[in-house]
Each structure stands twice: as structure tokens, then as C-alpha cells.
Amino acid sequence: MVLSARISSSMLASIFFIGGMFAQGRSSTAREVRVYSGRHYNTDKKVFKEFAEKTGIRIRLIEAEGISLIEKLKREGKNSNADLILLVDAARINNAAKAGLLKSYRSTKLDKNVPEQYRDPQGRWYALTRxxxxxxxxxxxxxxxxxxxxxxxxxxxxxxxxxxxxxxxxxxxxxxxxxxxxxxxxxxxxxxxxxxxxxxxxxxxxxxxxxxxxxxxxxxxxxxxxxxxxxxxxxxxxxxxxxxxxxxxxxxxxxxxINVSAGGLARYAKNNKEAIELLEYLASPEGSIGLAGPTYEHPLRGYNSSKxxxxxxxxxxxxxxxxxxxxxxxxxxxxxxxxxxx
Ligand SMILES: [Fe+2]
Structure with missing residues (x-):
């Protein structure tokens, strides 16, 4: 069962909850990952929903334009609610890393699924679409x-x-x-x-x-x-x-x-395991094709086959x-x- 509700809307950010709530009840033990996304595509929610259904992990999605997202993270500092950050464009994602907003994480899954030229050598971000x-x-x-x-x-x-x-x-x-x-x-x-x-x-x-x-x-x-x-x-x-x-x-x-959209763990992520699970899912062939298909982007490998x-x-x-x-x-x-x- 999935609930996707628009909680608030402003010029700066919109918040959505995807998945988990009914499946697990709203107990404090429900697993959650909080995503700050600069990918302004409604169709991403379908991929999040699939992830939530597979894993039982609820996603709290906060959407904002790339620049205001980075400003928001800087402002929030250690008190930030972000676990996973998604941004479009190489300059933005590199700037987020340079500003210390992301933390390193490496895994064999990520290294295998994200070609070397599309990931940070220090593991702070990984491309998801091209x-x-x-x-x-x-x-x-x-x-x-x-x-x-x-x-x-x-x-x-x-x-x-x-x-x-x-x-x-x-x-x-x-x-x-x-x-x-x-x-x-x-x-x-x-x-x-x-x-x-x-x-x-x-x-x-x-x-x-x-x-x-x-x-x-x-x-x-x-x-x-x-x-x-x-x-x-x-x-x-x-x-x-x-x-x-x-x-x-x-x-x-x-x-x-070639430019990319990319994701990385937030520096002050609290739900680390859940954020890693989601990042690995989005970077997998299934996740990347799921994100790229409806937006007419290309996945990490191969091409979008839309007519x-x-x-x-x-x-x-x-x-x-x-x-x-x-x-x-x-x-x-x-x-x-x-x-x-x-
Ligand atoms: Fe764009």
C-alpha cells in the first residue's frame, strides 16, 4: 500500500511521502529515507514507489531547484533532514561535494553499475542518468x-x-x-x-x-x-x-x-543504510532505466528507446x-x- 501526499508547496520546496505508511503502520521503527531532489520530474515518484514496495522503506521526498537545494543544505548544516541528495548537472553535484555536503561511500554494486567516468573517485556521488x-x-x-x-x-x-x-x-x-x-x-x-x-x-x-x-x-x-x-x-x-x-x-x-543527474549520501545522513539501499537501487540498471525512461534521458548504459x-x-x-x-x-x-x- 502506498500513500503519496503533497504536504506543502512553496516556491522553494515541495514535500511528498511515498510508501511504507500503511504497510508498516506509522511506528517509530518504520524505516525511512529522506531524499532532497533537484530532479524536477514527477515520474521519479514511480521509481520511488517501486523501491518502497520492494523494501518497505518509506521515502520522504523534498523537491527544490538545484541551487536552492544546495543553499538549503548549507543553511541546515548538522540539523539537516537529508539522507540522500539528487541533483542534475555536473557543476551542481561537484559543487555540492566541494561544499562538504556529501559523504563518501563505496560499494561493489555502485562501482559495477556506474561507469568510472560517471562517478566521483572519492565516492561522494554517482551518476544515475545521462x-x-x-x-x-x-x-x-x-x-x-x-x-x-x-x-x-x-x-x-x-x-x-x-x-x-x-x-x-x-x-x-x-x-x-x-x-x-x-x-x-x-x-x-x-x-x-x-x-x-x-x-x-x-x-x-x-x-x-x-x-x-x-x-x-x-x-x-x-x-x-x-x-x-x-x-x-x-x-x-x-x-x-x-x-x-x-x-x-x-x-x-x-x-x-554528456552531462548527468547524480545522487550522493548527505553529509549528515541519519538513515544511512536506507539511503545506501535507495542509491544502489537508483544506480542499478532497473533504477536508472526507470528514472531515464519517462524523462527521455538516457540510462547509465545503453540508450532510451522511446519513439x-x-x-x-x-x-x-x-x-x-x-x-x-x-x-x-x-x-x-x-x-x-x-x-x-x-
Ligand atoms: Fe533540464
């Missing part, structure tokens, strides 16, 4: 054969045709960090200078707005996370977006920059590790700002 930063092109504006990878967006023929999301988006910070690792600082600066000089529209607050602008011909090409296009194609945001997403081509650079992804279902990840993306985040922000990325 996302690809792709190019979205309007074929009436730009010859799709001329745009194959991120560096092509610096080419002079794209003057006035490039649209970008704002600099404060961790997705773009991680992309720039990725290029710093792969190509070095001088080449990355040259790429940024060229690409920024091709931008004509104001910088976008989100990937969906940017995709709409490309589809409407306000821009010729942009950079977005792949799952936004899939969600638009699936009609998640309504029929208008479905039509718009059908007008763009998705180009997956080869190799592609909306059929035009851009596979990718060849570059060799940059999630840890490296974190290490180069500060430098990335610095050179983005110096290049004029707003």
Missing part, C-alpha cells in the same frame, strides 16, 4: 550539413544565426568545461569568441524557449539538452510545441558532451569525466564572461 547536449537546427535557415559539432557555431557563415541560453545555465558551463578539457584554453576561447559574435537574439532563460525560437526561424541554430526536444515531440508541453519541435533537426556532435528519440537516439560520449567538468567549472564561467556570453 543527457546529451545537442545542436538544434532550423533547416530553412541553416544548411544542416555545415553544422556538425559545437565548434562549428563559431563559423562566420552563422553570423546572426546562433542562439544561446544564458551563461548562468550550468548546462552551458559544463559544455564549456568539457571543451576546455578536450581542446585546451586557447582553442576554447577562440571558439567562444567566434560563437558569441554570431549571436543576435537576447540570451534565453531555458532550452525550450530557445528551441521554439530556432523552430520559428528567429535563430538558425542553438545548443540544448536532447530530452527537451523529445518532450516537445511527445506533446508534453502541448500541441504547439509538438509542431515546433517537428520543424527542427537535431544534430548530435560526435563525440558528444520520440528515434531521430537522435544514440551518441558517442567524449572521454571527459564528470569530475573534470566540475574541476573546470570556475574557469568555464570566467572565460564565458570574458567572451561576452551574457
Amino acid at each position: 543527457r546529451v547536449r545537442v545542436l538544434v537546427v532550423n533547416p530553412s535557415e541553416v544548411n544542416v550539413n555545415e553544422v556538425k559539432t559545437y565548434s562549428d557555431l563559431a563559423k562566420p557563415f552563422l553570423k546572426g544565426k546562433v542562439c544561446l541560453r544564458k551563461r548562468n545555465s550550468p548546462y552551458n558551463q559544463s559544455l564549456v568545461a568539457d571543451q576546455l578539457v578536450l581542446r585546451g584554453e586557447a582553442a576554447t576561447r577562440r571558439w567562444l569568441d567566434g560563437m558569441i559574435s554570431n549571436v543576435s537574439q537576447p540570451y534565453f532563460p531555458g532550452d525550450i524557449g530557445l528551441t521554439r525560437a530556432v523552430a520559428q526561424g528567429l535563430c538558425g541554430v542553438g545548443i540544448v539538452n536532447h530530452y527537451y526536444i523529445a518532450r516537445m515531440l511527445a506533446g508534453v508541453n502541448g500541441s504547439k510545441d509538438k509542431v515546433l519541435a517537428g520543424k527542427v533537426d537535431v544534430i548530435t556532435p560526435d563525440p558528444a558532451h 520520440e528519440l528515434s531521430g537522435f537516439s544514440t551518441f558517442n560520449p567524449d572521454k571527459v569525466t564528470i569530475r573534470q567538468l566540475g574541476r573546470f567549472n570556475k574557469k568555464a564561467i570566467q572565460i564565458m564572461s570574458q567572451s561576452g556570453w551574457d
Whole structure:
């Protein structure tokens, strides 16, 4: 028996209880794990519910945006109620680790299920799902054969045709960090200078707005996370977006920059055993596919097979590790700002 109740709602956080309450009664011995999640996907609750049914462990889920989640943890310090932290983006998860909000834990299960490039060498966090930063092109504006990878967006023929999301988006910070690792600082600066000089529209607050602008011909090409296009194609945001997403081509650079959502034990976790059990479940093939399937992300291994992804279902990840993306985040922000990325 499962109860999923919305307890409170505010701009900052929502709390849900999933599982356990009726099965075990509300005794003080009921096992519980308290999850702080920056993954803002309703469908995650289905995976939590499956876990709760399997284990009898109740989940108390607190959802908030990534940045406010980290601030909340810092504020709460030792008094924090968090046992397990879930965050999206390499920069955020690395920053949480750097701020001392996570604690190390290693297990053979986690080491086996999470490929090495997608986990912290110190065991403070483990990726759970993958996302690809792709190019979205309007074929009436730009010859799709001329745009194959991120560096092509610096080419002079794209003057006035490039649209970008704002600099404060961790997705773009991680992309720039990725290029710093792969190509070095001088080449990355040259790429940024060229690409920024091709931008004509104001910088976008989100990937969906940017995709709409490309589809409407306000821009010729942009950079977005792949799952936004899939969600638009699936009609998640309504029929208008479905039509718009059908007008763009998705180009997956080869190799592609891969970002992740990840989880780690909270520094002051009290329900350690339960948190570890949940983390291991989410990182297992079943858990990872369960999280990634309905959000159109990709699991840790293999690809999401949803039909909306059929035009851009596979990718060849570059060799940059999630840890490296974190290490180069500060430098990335610095050179983005110096290049004029707003
Ligand atoms: Fe996102």
C-alpha cells in the first residue's frame, strides 16, 4: 500500500511521502529515507514507489531547484533532514561535494553499475542518468550539413544565426568545461569568441524557449539538452510545441558532451543504510532505466528507446569525466564572461 501526499508547496520546496505508511503502520521503527531532489520530474515518484514496495522503506521526498537545494543544505548544516541528495548537472553535484555536503561511500554494486567516468573517485556521488547536449537546427535557415559539432557555431557563415541560453545555465558551463578539457584554453576561447559574435537574439532563460525560437526561424541554430526536444515531440508541453519541435533537426556532435543527474549520501545522513539501499537501487540498471525512461534521458548504459528519440537516439560520449567538468567549472564561467556570453 502506498500513500503519496503533497504536504506543502512553496516556491522553494515541495514535500511528498511515498510508501511504507500503511504497510508498516506509522511506528517509530518504520524505516525511512529522506531524499532532497533537484530532479524536477514527477515520474521519479514511480521509481520511488517501486523501491518502497520492494523494501518497505518509506521515502520522504523534498523537491527544490538545484541551487536552492544546495543553499538549503548549507543553511541546515548538522540539523539537516537529508539522507540522500539528487541533483542534475555536473557543476551542481561537484559543487555540492566541494561544499562538504556529501559523504563518501563505496560499494561493489555502485562501482559495477556506474561507469568510472560517471562517478566521483572519492565516492561522494554517482551518476544515475545521462543527457546529451545537442545542436538544434532550423533547416530553412541553416544548411544542416555545415553544422556538425559545437565548434562549428563559431563559423562566420552563422553570423546572426546562433542562439544561446544564458551563461548562468550550468548546462552551458559544463559544455564549456568539457571543451576546455578536450581542446585546451586557447582553442576554447577562440571558439567562444567566434560563437558569441554570431549571436543576435537576447540570451534565453531555458532550452525550450530557445528551441521554439530556432523552430520559428528567429535563430538558425542553438545548443540544448536532447530530452527537451523529445518532450516537445511527445506533446508534453502541448500541441504547439509538438509542431515546433517537428520543424527542427537535431544534430548530435560526435563525440558528444554528456552531462548527468547524480545522487550522493548527505553529509549528515541519519538513515544511512536506507539511503545506501535507495542509491544502489537508483544506480542499478532497473533504477536508472526507470528514472531515464519517462524523462527521455538516457540510462547509465545503453540508450532510451522511446519513439520520440528515434531521430537522435544514440551518441558517442567524449572521454571527459564528470569530475573534470566540475574541476573546470570556475574557469568555464570566467572565460564565458570574458567572451561576452551574457
Ligand atoms: Fe533540464
